[in-house]
Amino acid sequence: MSAAADAIDLGALREGERRGRVNWPLRIGVILVGLVVVMAAVSFVWTPWDPYFVDGSNRLAGPSPSHWMGTDRFGRDILSRLMVGARTTLYVGVVAVGLAAAIGTPFGIVMGMAPRRLGTPLVRLNDLLLAFPALLLAIMFGAVFGASTTTAMIAIGLGTVPVFARIARSGTLQVMSTEYVLAARSAGRSAPAIAVRHVLPNISSLLLVQASVSFAIAVLAEAALSFLGFGTQPPTPSWGFMLNDAYTVLQVMPLQSLWPGLAIAIAVLGFNLLGDGLRDRLDPRLAEHRS
Amino acid sequence: MALQLLVRTATLVVTLVLASLMVFGFMTVLPGSAARVQLGVNATEESVAQLEAEFGLDRPLPEQYWDWVSGLPEGDFGTSYVTKATIGPQIVDRMLVTLWLVGAGMVVALVIAVPVGTMAAVRHRTSSGTVLTALSQVGIAIPSFLAGILLVSVFSVWLGWFPPGGWTPPSRGLGEFLGGLALPALALGLVQGSVLSRYVRSTVLNTQREDFMRTARSKGLLPRQAMVRHGLRNAAIPVVTVLGIQMSTLLVGAVVVEKVFVIPGLGSLLLDGVANRDLLLVQGVVMVLVVAILAVNWVVDVLYTILDPRLRAAT
Numbered sequence: 001m002s003a004a005a006d007a008i009d010l011g012a013l014r015e016g017e018r019r020g021r022v023n024w025p026l027r028i029g030v031i032l033v034g035l036v037v038v039m040a041a042v043s044f045v046w047t048p049w050d051p052y053f054v055d056g057s058n059r060l061a062g063p064s065p066s067h068w069m070g071t072d073r074f075g076r077d078i079l080s081r082l083m084v085g086a087r088t089t090l091y092v093g094v095v096a097v098g099l100a101a102a103i104g105t106p107f108g109i110v111m112g113m114a115p116r117r118l119g120t121p122l123v124r125l126n127d128l129l130l131a132f133p134a135l136l137l138a139i140m141f142g143a144v145f146g147a148s149t150t151t152a153m154i155a156i157g158l159g160t161v162p163v164f165a166r167i168a169r170s171g172t173l174q175v176m177s178t179e180y181v182l183a184a185r186s187a188g189r190s191a192p193a194i195a196v197r198h199v200l201p202n203i204s205s206l207l208l209v210q211a212s213v214s215f216a217i218a219v220l221a222e223a224a225l226s227f228l229g230f231g232t233q234p235p236t237p238s239w240g241f242m243l244n245d246a247y248t249v250l251q252v253m254p255l256q257s258l259w260p261g262l263a264i265a266i267a268v269l270g271f272n273l274l275g276d277g278l279r280d281r282l283d284p285r286l287a288e289h290r291s
Numbered sequence: 292m293a294l295q296l297l298v299r300t301a302t303l304v305v306t307l308v309l310a311s312l313m314v315f316g317f318m319t320v321l322p323g324s325a326a327r328v329q330l331g332v333n334a335t336e337e338s339v340a341q342l343e344a345e346f347g348l349d350r351p352l353p354e355q356y357w358d359w360v361s362g363l364p365e366g367d368f369g370t371s372y373v374t375k376a377t378i379g380p381q382i383v384d385r386m387l388v389t390l391w392l393v394g395a396g397m398v399v400a401l402v403i404a405v406p407v408g409t410m411a412a413v414r415h416r417t418s419s420g421t422v423l424t425a426l427s428q429v430g431i432a433i434p435s436f437l438a439g440i441l442l443v444s445v446f447s448v449w450l451g452w453f454p455p456g457g458w459t460p461p462s463r464g465l466g467e468f469l470g471g472l473a474l475p476a477l478a479l480g481l482v483q484g485s486v487l488s489r490y491v492r493s494t495v496l497n498t499q500r501e502d503f504m505r506t507a508r509s510k511g512l513l514p515r516q517a518m519v520r521h522g523l524r525n526a527a528i529p530v531v532t533v534l535g536i537q538m539s540t541l542l543v544g545a546v547v548v549e550k551v552f553v554i555p556g557l558g559s560l561l562l563d564g565v566a567n568r569d570l571l572l573v574q575g576v577v578m579v580l581v582v583a584i585l586a587v588n589w590v591v592d593v594l595y596t597i598l599d600p601r602l603r604a605a606t
Contacts, residue, residue: 025428128306128313131584133543136577140317143565143573220434224547227436228562247440247551250455254444261437269432276428 026277029212032270036263040086049077051084051237060253069259072242073249078259081237085260088238089219089267092153092231096218097211099157100164105207107161108168109195112176123169126162134159134221142230149238152231156221160214167210171203205282212275216268223264239264295596303589310581311360318574319348319355329372329568346372359574368575373567378575381560386579388458389556392479392545393538395472399480400487400537407484408491415496424492430485435544439478439551446474456553475552479544483537490533491526498526528598535591539584 043051048068055075062070069078111122138155145151175181175198184194225231226240234241239260246256326342327334343349347358359369368378407423414420433441447455453474459467498504499522507517546558553559557576564572 124302124306125309127588128309131306131310131539131581131588132313133539133584135543135546136580139546139561139565140573140577143568143570144318216432224434224436228547228550230565243437243440250440250444251448254448257437257440257444261433261440264434264437265429265432268434269429272428272431 023277023280025273026281029270029273029275029277032266033274036086036090036267036270039083040090043080043083043087047077047080047083049080051076051080052235053077060249060256062253062255070253070256072245072256078242078256081242082239082259082263085237085239085242085263086267088149088232088236089222089263092149092156092222093215093218093271095153096157096160096222097214099154100160100214101207101211103158104161104164105168105200108165109172109199109203111165112169112172113191113195113199126165126169129162130166132159134217135224138221138225139228139230142225147225147230147233149232149236152222152225153218156218156225159221160218163214164207164210167206168203171206172199175199175202205278209275209279209282212271212278216271216275219264219267219271239267296593299589299592299596303585306585307582308360310585311363311578312356314574314578314581315356315359318570318577319352326372363578368578369571371569371572373569373572378572381572382557382575382579385555385557385560388460388554389542389545389549389558391461391472392475392548392554392556393541395476396479396483396541396545397534397538399476400483400541401534403480403484404487404491408488409495411488411492412495412499415492424489427485427488427492430481431489433482434547435478435482436547436551438481439475439548442474442478443551456551458552458554475548475554478548478551479541482544483541486537486540487530487533491530494526494529495522498522501525524598528595531594531598532591535587538587542580542583 053076055071057075058067058071059075060071060073061067061075064070067077067079069082072078072081107122107126111119111126114122134156137159138152141151141155181194181198184198189197222231222238223240223243226238227244229241229244231240232238242260243257243264246253246260249256326339326346326348330338330342340349348355350358362369362379366379366383368382370377407427411420411423411427414423443455446453453470457471459471461468499518501522503521503525504517507521508514512520545556546561548554549556549558550562557579561573561576561580563569564576
């Protein structure tokens with residue numbers, strides 16, 4: 001990170017400290033996201049039961065000391081499946097957001113730095129892409145390529161590209177109007193050099209906030225897709241499909257849908273709060289604006 | 292203003308053409324033509340070629356595109372490769388159902404967002420304001436299909452007040468129609484209302500600090516009068532924009548909510564199309580949804596021009 005970006009972050013930090021306000025969104029966000037991450041990490045080494053173990057004699061059992069959250073309609077342990085499902089959720093989120101950032105950020109910077117003649121058509125193109133919501137794109141992908149976790153995360157990622165591009169562009173426009181960029185330009189620095197040395201470090205906090213918010217949207221989209229049957233395919237555990245499964249037995253076991261539902265809500269709430277908290281922390285001007 | 296409207300409308304038309312090219316390109320050019328998709332991976336080249344000829348897929352792409360797109364303005368979406376039924380009438384029937392759902396969801400969202408957001412703004416330094424803001428954050432984290440399931444568990448399974456799903460058209464009795472619409476509309480509207488309430492809150496907060504509000508107060512208006520005469524109109528601008536952007540979320544949310552409540556709308560039609568590998572049907576429904584989203588954006592742009600006196604003066 002460049003000295004300029006460091007200076008901004010430190011300034012923001014001191015500002016926050018001086019006001020002495022506790023950043024609750026950030027704290028709660030870190031705790032909730034941490035909970036999901038720990039659940040996923042622990043599932044690699046330990047789960048209470050084998051998440052694929054079918055116990056025909058113990059179907060649709062309520063919570064008990066041996067099955068804390070009960071069993072599903074195949075007699076599989078819900079907690080174990082929820083833990084492994086956390087992996088799917090994080091995996092999809094990381095790949096989708098990574099893809100969106102990797103394509104959207106350079107595209108947005110180019111839109112922001114390009115001369116107006118070229119920039120305006122690109123912005124219009126981006127607006128057009130925004131009209132294709134990630135979930136709709138994912139359903140189209142599912143129709144053409146078949147449903148799978150990979151299709152889902154690529155589609156969610158591509159659907160999020162224009163969102164990143166728009167944020168990157170607005171950040172770039174701000175950086176491009178600063179004096180240090182003017183100085184760099186008059187010193188004869190090339191456009192790519194300015195993009196890498198000045199623009200990227202200065203919009204990184206903006207992108208970080210967007211990444212967190214987009215992660216929440218990706219988790220939602222994956223859950224919705226798996227719920228519809230277009231995402232992760234059974235028997236691989238995913239929260240969306242577990243919810244779908246639970247929905248079929250809603251009349252007999254309403255409690256079943258609570259667990260995956262709660263997991264989805266915790267993950268989405270966590271990433272949303274993390275994004276909000278980061279925004280308050282990294283950009284005090286925005287925080288003032290919001291409160 | 293007339294010039295601005297003209298430019299915006301021209302942009303809409305160009306965007307619609309580009310969108311149709313994208314949808315067509317995606318569903319046609321990518322590997323897995325409609326014939327191959329329908330015959331499966333083990334089909335021989337001859338059988339694929341034969342079916343392609345039958346569907347007219349062996350014609351040049353520009354011709355196929357023109358054939359498809361020229362029918363769209365008249366509601367002709369072609370004939371399904373799978374069911375051999377005309378797609379247009381199906382889309383129109385289902386669209387009416389989805390419009391009811393989305394419209395009702397929007398009303399629920401507004402009924403929640405405007406009072407909650409305004410209260411949260413007016414009391415933003417008190418605990419009740421904080422509680423409202425926190426509640427809206429929780430509301431955002433609950434996806435509409437989850438809200439739907441929770442609503443069904445409480446109001447259908449437990450209390451038995453509403454049917455757990457299904458659809459009664461308004462022509463077959465208003466009571467049953469509203470009963471069937473209530474839970475899906477709530478499921479859609481709760482989430483959207485939470486998102487919207489945050490925008491209402493920050494907009495009302497910002498408007499209170501504007502110079503023109505201070506001017507209005509200094510010429511003797513009470514805070515309430517100033518808000519009603521000058522504030523609300525200005526606060527409406529960003530809210531209308533967000534409402535427009537949310538239309539796309541609402542439409543996509545409807546796709547999932549229709550599945551939860553077994554409602555025969557556009558979403559179910561889309562999902563059936565995917566399940567039956569009916570690519571032309573999927574192409575048509577996706578196009579309708581994208582047109583709806585773009586058209587709403589256009590309406591928002593136009594409203595923007597009408598609502599904001601500064602934008603009007605600029606032309």
